[in-house]
Amino acid sequence: MTNTIKRPGGAMATRPLHFFWLADCSGSMAGEKIESLNYAIRNAIKPMQDVAAANPNAQVMVRAIRFSTGAEWHIAQATPVEQFVWDDLKACGVTDMGVALTMVAQQLEVAFMPDRCLPPVLVLVSDGQPSDDFNAALETLMRKPWARKSVRIGIGIGYDADMEVLQKFIGNSELKPLLAHNAEELVNYIRWASTVVLQAASAPASQVKHKQSQGVVPIPHFPSASIVIDDVW
């Protein structure tokens, strides 16, 4: 008889996890840097999908913003990771990173992301310094409750990357931005963000609410590099 009783409640759903790529497409990225970034992200798709498959209670949704002179959605619709494909980015223009942050902020409204969502992941990749008002945009972003709880990763490409800006974006002194000196390092960092970070965000445990929260997902540090820095950008 008990087999015939319907389980109470409405439709069930796994918990959405929104993953945002914020990619620098300024002119200085032209050539090998943008090609490496395209390769690195494309190369990370399968591992990312594998991590998502191993965490079936999280529904990973991917979006991407490209920023140069202004910013626009590269992947505008939140796309299930199983359907995530990467179209190549092209580089030209300046580094309007602030516009990109403002665009993400708009998507982190509680109205778009109910409280049952998992903490979003924001991965910012840049080779330079912002050409717009990054600080004001970061302030706008961090006013959103979901932004404050987000996992923010900063990856610099080459020695001109403004690591101070990336550190500000991360907003957690215990988590440092990663600096890719060459294509191989970039691939490793992108893969780490797409897998290890995604894994941590997919199954977060309850954390006690503090007045000054630095996020709710403990992120493992990137393993110490044993890479020989030869192919320097």
Next chain:
Amino acid sequence: MAWQIIGDTARGITHIRADKPNQDAWGFVQTTACTCLAVADGHGADKHYRSDVGAQLAVTNALELLQLFAQQSFDTQHIKRSADYLAAKLVQLWRNAINEVDQEQTPTDKRYSVYGTTLLTVLLTEHYVLYLQIGDGDMLTLSATGEVHRPLGKNAQFVANETYSLGAEDAVCHIEQQVQFFKYHPAPALIFLATDGYANSFADEFGLCQAVQDFQTQIGLHGYRPIQMCLGEWLHETSELGSGDDITVAILVHCEM
């Protein structure tokens, strides 16, 4: 006024995969004078590594405290005044219990945090119902006409698995409670307590409210025992299809004598 109790807990599917214990706990006490029900959700983060014990102690001590509370002679003003001290008493009782089990294994400054947990509890007597909660989780009531309410409101501050904790230094400040006297508020037909893994398994709030109403309907159609028998399996399926978290549901149903 008679109340029937249904409840169960299921280890979350992500806890099974990660070989972690069920960190939820629940319990009840029913005497001639009162019915008490409690659920607790130990925090899963690594630094709260004894939260399963903390959750169990939260339930045990809340039930003990509320049972004692119910023994007071009934007078609305007196009950209201006494209720003002409940939060502090509860925190102190829980801390004493933690000190006893911990045997100074953890440093004093981290001890209560290590056992950190949420707590939702209800006391029902002939004259009143008292609701008390710290942290996330859902406490809902169903009226005789089928409307779902949250007696303590919904805490909109919690996103991304953040919660207040009985283990926090300022725990007393974050305990919410309410007493409703039946001479002013009709008694609910059903009281529903659940840890956050349950609500997080539904696509939206409507799905959770629907569950509360469905429980009432199913109990009316099939009786208590079959629902109690199904509950464990339902919670396991819910974790599998939904949040993956530990899930505990405990229900008080008003029944005619």
